[in-house]
Amino acid sequence: MNDTDVSKQIQQMVRFIRQEAEEKANEISVSAEEEFNIEKLQLVEAEKKKIRQEYEKKEKQVEIRKKIEYSMQLNASRIKVLQAQDDVVNEMKEAASKELLNVSRDHHSYRHLLQELIVQSLVRLKEPAVLLRCRKEDVHLVESVLDTAKAEYAAKVHVHAPEIFIDHVHLPPAPHHHNAHGPFCSGGVVLASRDGKIVCENTLDARLDVAFRKKLPEIRKSLFGRVAA
The missing domain is CATH 3.30.2320.30 (ATP synthase, E subunit, C-terminal)
Structure with missing residues:
Protein backbone atom coordinates (compact mmCIF):
# COMPACT_ATOMS: atom_id res chain seq x y z
CA MET A 1 0.00 0.00 0.00
CA ASN A 2 1.51 3.24 -1.12
CA ASP A 3 1.38 6.56 0.61
CA THR A 4 -1.62 7.72 -1.39
CA ASP A 5 -3.72 4.76 -0.28
CA VAL A 6 -2.66 5.22 3.34
CA SER A 7 -3.56 8.88 3.11
CA LYS A 8 -7.01 8.06 1.73
CA GLN A 9 -7.67 5.53 4.47
CA ILE A 10 -6.62 8.01 7.12
CA GLN A 11 -8.91 10.66 5.64
CA GLN A 12 -11.81 8.17 5.54
CA MET A 13 -11.18 7.27 9.19
CA VAL A 14 -11.06 10.95 10.12
CA ARG A 15 -14.33 11.63 8.31
CA PHE A 16 -15.93 8.62 10.00
CA ILE A 17 -14.74 9.70 13.44
CA ARG A 18 -15.84 13.28 12.77
CA GLN A 19 -19.26 12.08 11.60
CA GLU A 20 -19.67 9.88 14.67
CA ALA A 21 -18.56 12.77 16.86
CA GLU A 22 -21.07 15.12 15.22
CA GLU A 23 -23.87 12.57 15.57
CA LYS A 24 -22.94 12.00 19.20
CA ALA A 25 -22.81 15.75 19.77
CA ASN A 26 -26.26 16.09 18.22
CA GLU A 27 -27.61 13.31 20.43
CA ILE A 28 -26.13 14.96 23.51
CA SER A 29 -27.57 18.32 22.45
CA VAL A 30 -31.03 16.85 21.84
CA SER A 31 -30.91 14.94 25.11
CA ALA A 32 -29.72 18.00 27.01
CA GLU A 33 -32.50 20.11 25.49
CA GLU A 34 -35.09 17.48 26.40
CA GLU A 35 -33.80 17.33 29.97
CA PHE A 36 -33.77 21.11 30.12
CA ASN A 37 -37.35 21.31 28.88
CA ILE A 38 -38.46 18.63 31.37
CA GLU A 39 -36.70 20.39 34.24
CA LYS A 40 -38.07 23.73 33.13
CA LEU A 41 -41.59 22.25 33.02
CA GLN A 42 -41.14 20.77 36.46
CA LEU A 43 -39.95 24.10 37.83
CA VAL A 44 -42.87 25.90 36.20
CA GLU A 45 -45.36 23.37 37.62
CA ALA A 46 -43.72 23.63 41.04
CA GLU A 47 -44.04 27.40 40.94
CA LYS A 48 -47.65 27.13 39.77
CA LYS A 49 -48.40 24.75 42.64
CA LYS A 50 -46.69 27.08 45.09
CA ILE A 51 -48.68 30.04 43.77
CA ARG A 52 -51.94 28.05 43.96
CA GLN A 53 -51.18 27.01 47.54
CA GLU A 54 -50.34 30.57 48.49
CA TYR A 55 -53.55 31.82 46.87
CA GLU A 56 -55.62 29.15 48.65
CA LYS A 57 -53.96 30.05 51.95
CA LYS A 58 -54.71 33.75 51.49
CA GLU A 59 -58.24 32.94 50.34
CA LYS A 60 -58.82 30.93 53.54
CA GLN A 61 -57.36 33.77 55.62
CA VAL A 62 -59.72 36.24 53.95
CA GLU A 63 -62.65 33.88 54.55
CA ILE A 64 -61.69 33.49 58.22
CA ARG A 65 -61.39 37.28 58.61
CA LYS A 66 -64.83 37.68 57.02
CA LYS A 67 -66.33 35.15 59.44
CA ILE A 68 -64.64 36.83 62.41
CA GLU A 69 -65.83 40.26 61.28
CA TYR A 70 -69.36 38.95 60.74
CA SER A 71 -69.36 37.30 64.17
CA MET A 72 -68.12 40.51 65.81
CA GLN A 73 -70.77 42.59 64.06
CA LEU A 74 -73.46 40.05 64.98
CA ASN A 75 -72.38 40.06 68.64
CA ALA A 76 -72.25 43.86 68.65
CA SER A 77 -75.78 43.96 67.24
CA ARG A 78 -77.01 41.49 69.84
CA ILE A 79 -75.41 43.53 72.61
CA LYS A 80 -77.11 46.68 71.30
CA VAL A 81 -80.46 44.89 71.18
CA LEU A 82 -80.01 43.52 74.72
CA GLN A 83 -78.94 46.96 75.97
CA ALA A 84 -82.00 48.54 74.35
CA GLN A 85 -84.21 45.88 75.95
CA ASP A 86 -82.59 46.48 79.35
CA ASP A 87 -83.18 50.20 78.96
CA VAL A 88 -86.87 49.60 78.28
CA VAL A 89 -87.18 47.22 81.25
CA ASN A 90 -85.34 49.66 83.55
CA GLU A 91 -87.58 52.51 82.41
CA MET A 92 -90.57 50.31 83.17
CA LYS A 93 -89.24 49.59 86.66
CA GLU A 94 -88.55 53.29 87.27
CA ALA A 95 -92.12 54.08 86.26
CA ALA A 96 -93.41 51.43 88.68
CA SER A 97 -91.15 52.84 91.41
CA LYS A 98 -92.65 56.29 90.90
CA GLU A 99 -96.13 54.80 91.19
CA LEU A 100 -95.20 53.46 94.65
CA LEU A 101 -95.10 57.04 95.91
CA ASN A 102 -98.86 57.24 95.44
CA VAL A 103 -99.43 54.30 97.80
CA SER A 104 -98.52 56.20 100.96
CA ARG A 105 -100.52 59.29 99.93
Missing part, protein backbone atom coordinates in the same frame (compact mmCIF):
# COMPACT_ATOMS: atom_id res chain seq x y z
CA ASP A 106 -103.82 57.54 100.61
CA HIS A 107 -103.47 57.31 104.39
CA HIS A 108 -106.48 55.04 104.89
CA SER A 109 -105.34 52.29 102.50
CA TYR A 110 -101.67 52.80 103.40
CA ARG A 111 -102.46 52.35 107.10
CA HIS A 112 -104.13 49.02 106.35
CA LEU A 113 -101.16 48.02 104.13
CA LEU A 114 -98.69 48.79 106.94
CA GLN A 115 -100.65 46.51 109.25
CA GLU A 116 -100.51 43.66 106.70
CA LEU A 117 -96.78 44.20 106.16
CA ILE A 118 -96.10 44.08 109.89
CA VAL A 119 -98.13 40.86 110.33
CA GLN A 120 -96.39 39.26 107.37
CA SER A 121 -92.97 40.19 108.77
CA LEU A 122 -93.86 38.81 112.19
CA VAL A 123 -94.91 35.51 110.60
CA ARG A 124 -91.59 35.27 108.84
CA LEU A 125 -89.50 36.13 111.90
CA LYS A 126 -91.48 34.20 114.54
CA GLU A 127 -89.64 36.07 117.30
CA PRO A 128 -91.08 36.98 120.72
CA ALA A 129 -89.52 40.45 120.51
CA VAL A 130 -88.64 42.44 117.41
CA LEU A 131 -87.31 45.82 116.41
CA LEU A 132 -89.34 47.75 113.83
CA ARG A 133 -87.95 50.47 111.62
CA CYS A 134 -90.05 52.73 109.39
CA ARG A 135 -89.95 56.18 107.84
CA LYS A 136 -90.21 59.11 110.24
CA GLU A 137 -93.43 60.29 108.60
CA ASP A 138 -94.96 56.80 109.06
CA VAL A 139 -94.35 56.46 112.80
CA HIS A 140 -97.83 57.67 113.82
CA LEU A 141 -99.51 55.30 111.32
CA VAL A 142 -97.39 52.35 112.50
CA GLU A 143 -98.21 53.10 116.14
CA SER A 144 -101.91 53.22 115.30
CA VAL A 145 -101.92 49.66 113.88
CA LEU A 146 -99.32 48.04 116.12
CA ASP A 147 -101.71 46.48 118.65
CA THR A 148 -104.04 45.20 115.94
CA ALA A 149 -101.11 43.71 114.00
CA LYS A 150 -99.74 41.94 117.10
CA ALA A 151 -103.17 40.51 117.91
CA GLU A 152 -103.69 39.34 114.35
CA TYR A 153 -100.27 37.66 114.31
CA ALA A 154 -100.85 35.97 117.68
CA ALA A 155 -104.20 34.59 116.51
CA LYS A 156 -102.77 33.40 113.22
CA VAL A 157 -99.81 31.43 114.60
CA HIS A 158 -101.31 30.68 118.06
CA VAL A 159 -98.65 32.35 120.17
CA HIS A 160 -98.50 35.22 122.64
CA ALA A 161 -98.40 38.64 121.09
CA PRO A 162 -94.77 39.69 120.56
CA GLU A 163 -93.10 42.81 121.84
CA ILE A 164 -92.46 45.33 119.10
CA PHE A 165 -90.03 48.19 119.66
CA ILE A 166 -90.02 51.05 117.19
CA ASP A 167 -86.43 51.98 116.33
CA HIS A 168 -85.42 55.59 116.86
CA VAL A 169 -83.38 55.26 113.62
CA HIS A 170 -85.73 55.72 110.68
CA LEU A 171 -85.79 54.54 107.10
CA PRO A 172 -84.93 57.18 104.47
CA PRO A 173 -87.78 59.43 103.33
CA ALA A 174 -89.55 59.21 100.00
CA PRO A 175 -87.44 60.37 97.02
CA HIS A 176 -87.55 64.05 96.11
CA HIS A 177 -85.92 65.99 93.33
CA HIS A 178 -83.31 67.41 95.73
CA ASN A 179 -82.22 63.95 96.97
CA ALA A 180 -82.88 61.93 93.81
CA HIS A 181 -79.48 60.24 94.03
CA GLY A 182 -79.50 59.61 97.77
CA PRO A 183 -81.06 56.75 99.75
CA PHE A 184 -84.85 56.73 99.77
CA CYS A 185 -87.81 54.60 100.82
CA SER A 186 -91.28 54.68 99.28
CA GLY A 187 -92.88 53.15 102.40
CA GLY A 188 -93.27 49.93 104.31
CA VAL A 189 -91.34 48.51 107.25
CA VAL A 190 -88.22 46.57 108.21
CA LEU A 191 -88.41 44.17 111.14
CA ALA A 192 -85.49 42.43 112.83
CA SER A 193 -84.85 40.17 115.78
CA ARG A 194 -83.49 41.97 118.84
CA ASP A 195 -79.97 40.64 118.17
CA GLY A 196 -80.18 41.81 114.55
CA LYS A 197 -79.30 38.39 113.14
CA ILE A 198 -82.64 37.94 111.37
CA VAL A 199 -83.98 40.77 109.22
CA CYS A 200 -87.18 40.97 107.19
CA GLU A 201 -87.10 43.86 104.76
CA ASN A 202 -90.72 44.53 103.85
CA THR A 203 -90.50 47.95 102.29
CA LEU A 204 -92.43 48.77 99.13
CA ASP A 205 -89.18 49.16 97.22
CA ALA A 206 -87.89 45.75 98.35
CA ARG A 207 -91.18 44.11 97.39
CA LEU A 208 -91.02 45.78 93.98
CA ASP A 209 -87.49 44.40 93.48
CA VAL A 210 -88.60 40.89 94.41
CA ALA A 211 -91.70 41.03 92.23
CA PHE A 212 -89.71 42.43 89.34
CA ARG A 213 -87.06 39.69 89.56
CA LYS A 214 -89.72 36.97 89.66
CA LYS A 215 -91.72 38.45 86.80
CA LEU A 216 -88.74 39.52 84.68
CA PRO A 217 -88.91 36.51 82.27
CA GLU A 218 -92.64 37.13 81.74
CA ILE A 219 -92.06 40.86 81.31
CA ARG A 220 -89.35 40.28 78.70
CA LYS A 221 -91.50 37.74 76.86
CA SER A 222 -94.47 40.10 76.89
CA LEU A 223 -92.42 43.07 75.66
CA PHE A 224 -90.04 41.40 73.20
CA GLY A 225 -91.50 37.94 72.47
CA ARG A 226 -89.63 34.67 72.72
CA VAL A 227 -85.90 35.29 72.18
CA ALA A 228 -84.24 32.90 69.73
CA ALA A 229 -81.40 30.83 71.15
Whole structure:
Protein backbone atom coordinates (compact mmCIF):
# COMPACT_ATOMS: atom_id res chain seq x y z
CA MET A 1 0.00 0.00 0.00
CA ASN A 2 1.51 3.24 -1.12
CA ASP A 3 1.38 6.56 0.61
CA THR A 4 -1.62 7.72 -1.39
CA ASP A 5 -3.72 4.76 -0.28
CA VAL A 6 -2.66 5.22 3.34
CA SER A 7 -3.56 8.88 3.11
CA LYS A 8 -7.01 8.06 1.73
CA GLN A 9 -7.67 5.53 4.47
CA ILE A 10 -6.62 8.01 7.12
CA GLN A 11 -8.91 10.66 5.64
CA GLN A 12 -11.81 8.17 5.54
CA MET A 13 -11.18 7.27 9.19
CA VAL A 14 -11.06 10.95 10.12
CA ARG A 15 -14.33 11.63 8.31
CA PHE A 16 -15.93 8.62 10.00
CA ILE A 17 -14.74 9.70 13.44
CA ARG A 18 -15.84 13.28 12.77
CA GLN A 19 -19.26 12.08 11.60
CA GLU A 20 -19.67 9.88 14.67
CA ALA A 21 -18.56 12.77 16.86
CA GLU A 22 -21.07 15.12 15.22
CA GLU A 23 -23.87 12.57 15.57
CA LYS A 24 -22.94 12.00 19.20
CA ALA A 25 -22.81 15.75 19.77
CA ASN A 26 -26.26 16.09 18.22
CA GLU A 27 -27.61 13.31 20.43
CA ILE A 28 -26.13 14.96 23.51
CA SER A 29 -27.57 18.32 22.45
CA VAL A 30 -31.03 16.85 21.84
CA SER A 31 -30.91 14.94 25.11
CA ALA A 32 -29.72 18.00 27.01
CA GLU A 33 -32.50 20.11 25.49
CA GLU A 34 -35.09 17.48 26.40
CA GLU A 35 -33.80 17.33 29.97
CA PHE A 36 -33.77 21.11 30.12
CA ASN A 37 -37.35 21.31 28.88
CA ILE A 38 -38.46 18.63 31.37
CA GLU A 39 -36.70 20.39 34.24
CA LYS A 40 -38.07 23.73 33.13
CA LEU A 41 -41.59 22.25 33.02
CA GLN A 42 -41.14 20.77 36.46
CA LEU A 43 -39.95 24.10 37.83
CA VAL A 44 -42.87 25.90 36.20
CA GLU A 45 -45.36 23.37 37.62
CA ALA A 46 -43.72 23.63 41.04
CA GLU A 47 -44.04 27.40 40.94
CA LYS A 48 -47.65 27.13 39.77
CA LYS A 49 -48.40 24.75 42.64
CA LYS A 50 -46.69 27.08 45.09
CA ILE A 51 -48.68 30.04 43.77
CA ARG A 52 -51.94 28.05 43.96
CA GLN A 53 -51.18 27.01 47.54
CA GLU A 54 -50.34 30.57 48.49
CA TYR A 55 -53.55 31.82 46.87
CA GLU A 56 -55.62 29.15 48.65
CA LYS A 57 -53.96 30.05 51.95
CA LYS A 58 -54.71 33.75 51.49
CA GLU A 59 -58.24 32.94 50.34
CA LYS A 60 -58.82 30.93 53.54
CA GLN A 61 -57.36 33.77 55.62
CA VAL A 62 -59.72 36.24 53.95
CA GLU A 63 -62.65 33.88 54.55
CA ILE A 64 -61.69 33.49 58.22
CA ARG A 65 -61.39 37.28 58.61
CA LYS A 66 -64.83 37.68 57.02
CA LYS A 67 -66.33 35.15 59.44
CA ILE A 68 -64.64 36.83 62.41
CA GLU A 69 -65.83 40.26 61.28
CA TYR A 70 -69.36 38.95 60.74
CA SER A 71 -69.36 37.30 64.17
CA MET A 72 -68.12 40.51 65.81
CA GLN A 73 -70.77 42.59 64.06
CA LEU A 74 -73.46 40.05 64.98
CA ASN A 75 -72.38 40.06 68.64
CA ALA A 76 -72.25 43.86 68.65
CA SER A 77 -75.78 43.96 67.24
CA ARG A 78 -77.01 41.49 69.84
CA ILE A 79 -75.41 43.53 72.61
CA LYS A 80 -77.11 46.68 71.30
CA VAL A 81 -80.46 44.89 71.18
CA LEU A 82 -80.01 43.52 74.72
CA GLN A 83 -78.94 46.96 75.97
CA ALA A 84 -82.00 48.54 74.35
CA GLN A 85 -84.21 45.88 75.95
CA ASP A 86 -82.59 46.48 79.35
CA ASP A 87 -83.18 50.20 78.96
CA VAL A 88 -86.87 49.60 78.28
CA VAL A 89 -87.18 47.22 81.25
CA ASN A 90 -85.34 49.66 83.55
CA GLU A 91 -87.58 52.51 82.41
CA MET A 92 -90.57 50.31 83.17
CA LYS A 93 -89.24 49.59 86.66
CA GLU A 94 -88.55 53.29 87.27
CA ALA A 95 -92.12 54.08 86.26
CA ALA A 96 -93.41 51.43 88.68
CA SER A 97 -91.15 52.84 91.41
CA LYS A 98 -92.65 56.29 90.90
CA GLU A 99 -96.13 54.80 91.19
CA LEU A 100 -95.20 53.46 94.65
CA LEU A 101 -95.10 57.04 95.91
CA ASN A 102 -98.86 57.24 95.44
CA VAL A 103 -99.43 54.30 97.80
CA SER A 104 -98.52 56.20 100.96
CA ARG A 105 -100.52 59.29 99.93
CA ASP A 106 -103.82 57.54 100.61
CA HIS A 107 -103.47 57.31 104.39
CA HIS A 108 -106.48 55.04 104.89
CA SER A 109 -105.34 52.29 102.50
CA TYR A 110 -101.67 52.80 103.40
CA ARG A 111 -102.46 52.35 107.10
CA HIS A 112 -104.13 49.02 106.35
CA LEU A 113 -101.16 48.02 104.13
CA LEU A 114 -98.69 48.79 106.94
CA GLN A 115 -100.65 46.51 109.25
CA GLU A 116 -100.51 43.66 106.70
CA LEU A 117 -96.78 44.20 106.16
CA ILE A 118 -96.10 44.08 109.89
CA VAL A 119 -98.13 40.86 110.33
CA GLN A 120 -96.39 39.26 107.37
CA SER A 121 -92.97 40.19 108.77
CA LEU A 122 -93.86 38.81 112.19
CA VAL A 123 -94.91 35.51 110.60
CA ARG A 124 -91.59 35.27 108.84
CA LEU A 125 -89.50 36.13 111.90
CA LYS A 126 -91.48 34.20 114.54
CA GLU A 127 -89.64 36.07 117.30
CA PRO A 128 -91.08 36.98 120.72
CA ALA A 129 -89.52 40.45 120.51
CA VAL A 130 -88.64 42.44 117.41
CA LEU A 131 -87.31 45.82 116.41
CA LEU A 132 -89.34 47.75 113.83
CA ARG A 133 -87.95 50.47 111.62
CA CYS A 134 -90.05 52.73 109.39
CA ARG A 135 -89.95 56.18 107.84
CA LYS A 136 -90.21 59.11 110.24
CA GLU A 137 -93.43 60.29 108.60
CA ASP A 138 -94.96 56.80 109.06
CA VAL A 139 -94.35 56.46 112.80
CA HIS A 140 -97.83 57.67 113.82
CA LEU A 141 -99.51 55.30 111.32
CA VAL A 142 -97.39 52.35 112.50
CA GLU A 143 -98.21 53.10 116.14
CA SER A 144 -101.91 53.22 115.30
CA VAL A 145 -101.92 49.66 113.88
CA LEU A 146 -99.32 48.04 116.12
CA ASP A 147 -101.71 46.48 118.65
CA THR A 148 -104.04 45.20 115.94
CA ALA A 149 -101.11 43.71 114.00
CA LYS A 150 -99.74 41.94 117.10
CA ALA A 151 -103.17 40.51 117.91
CA GLU A 152 -103.69 39.34 114.35
CA TYR A 153 -100.27 37.66 114.31
CA ALA A 154 -100.85 35.97 117.68
CA ALA A 155 -104.20 34.59 116.51
CA LYS A 156 -102.77 33.40 113.22
CA VAL A 157 -99.81 31.43 114.60
CA HIS A 158 -101.31 30.68 118.06
CA VAL A 159 -98.65 32.35 120.17
CA HIS A 160 -98.50 35.22 122.64
CA ALA A 161 -98.40 38.64 121.09
CA PRO A 162 -94.77 39.69 120.56
CA GLU A 163 -93.10 42.81 121.84
CA ILE A 164 -92.46 45.33 119.10
CA PHE A 165 -90.03 48.19 119.66
CA ILE A 166 -90.02 51.05 117.19
CA ASP A 167 -86.43 51.98 116.33
CA HIS A 168 -85.42 55.59 116.86
CA VAL A 169 -83.38 55.26 113.62
CA HIS A 170 -85.73 55.72 110.68
CA LEU A 171 -85.79 54.54 107.10
CA PRO A 172 -84.93 57.18 104.47
CA PRO A 173 -87.78 59.43 103.33
CA ALA A 174 -89.55 59.21 100.00
CA PRO A 175 -87.44 60.37 97.02
CA HIS A 176 -87.55 64.05 96.11
CA HIS A 177 -85.92 65.99 93.33
CA HIS A 178 -83.31 67.41 95.73
CA ASN A 179 -82.22 63.95 96.97
CA ALA A 180 -82.88 61.93 93.81
CA HIS A 181 -79.48 60.24 94.03
CA GLY A 182 -79.50 59.61 97.77
CA PRO A 183 -81.06 56.75 99.75
CA PHE A 184 -84.85 56.73 99.77
CA CYS A 185 -87.81 54.60 100.82
CA SER A 186 -91.28 54.68 99.28
CA GLY A 187 -92.88 53.15 102.40
CA GLY A 188 -93.27 49.93 104.31
CA VAL A 189 -91.34 48.51 107.25
CA VAL A 190 -88.22 46.57 108.21
CA LEU A 191 -88.41 44.17 111.14
CA ALA A 192 -85.49 42.43 112.83
CA SER A 193 -84.85 40.17 115.78
CA ARG A 194 -83.49 41.97 118.84
CA ASP A 195 -79.97 40.64 118.17
CA GLY A 196 -80.18 41.81 114.55
CA LYS A 197 -79.30 38.39 113.14
CA ILE A 198 -82.64 37.94 111.37
CA VAL A 199 -83.98 40.77 109.22
CA CYS A 200 -87.18 40.97 107.19
CA GLU A 201 -87.10 43.86 104.76
CA ASN A 202 -90.72 44.53 103.85
CA THR A 203 -90.50 47.95 102.29
CA LEU A 204 -92.43 48.77 99.13
CA ASP A 205 -89.18 49.16 97.22
CA ALA A 206 -87.89 45.75 98.35
CA ARG A 207 -91.18 44.11 97.39
CA LEU A 208 -91.02 45.78 93.98
CA ASP A 209 -87.49 44.40 93.48
CA VAL A 210 -88.60 40.89 94.41
CA ALA A 211 -91.70 41.03 92.23
CA PHE A 212 -89.71 42.43 89.34
CA ARG A 213 -87.06 39.69 89.56
CA LYS A 214 -89.72 36.97 89.66
CA LYS A 215 -91.72 38.45 86.80
CA LEU A 216 -88.74 39.52 84.68
CA PRO A 217 -88.91 36.51 82.27
CA GLU A 218 -92.64 37.13 81.74
CA ILE A 219 -92.06 40.86 81.31
CA ARG A 220 -89.35 40.28 78.70
CA LYS A 221 -91.50 37.74 76.86
CA SER A 222 -94.47 40.10 76.89
CA LEU A 223 -92.42 43.07 75.66
CA PHE A 224 -90.04 41.40 73.20
CA GLY A 225 -91.50 37.94 72.47
CA ARG A 226 -89.63 34.67 72.72
CA VAL A 227 -85.90 35.29 72.18
CA ALA A 228 -84.24 32.90 69.73
CA ALA A 229 -81.40 30.83 71.15
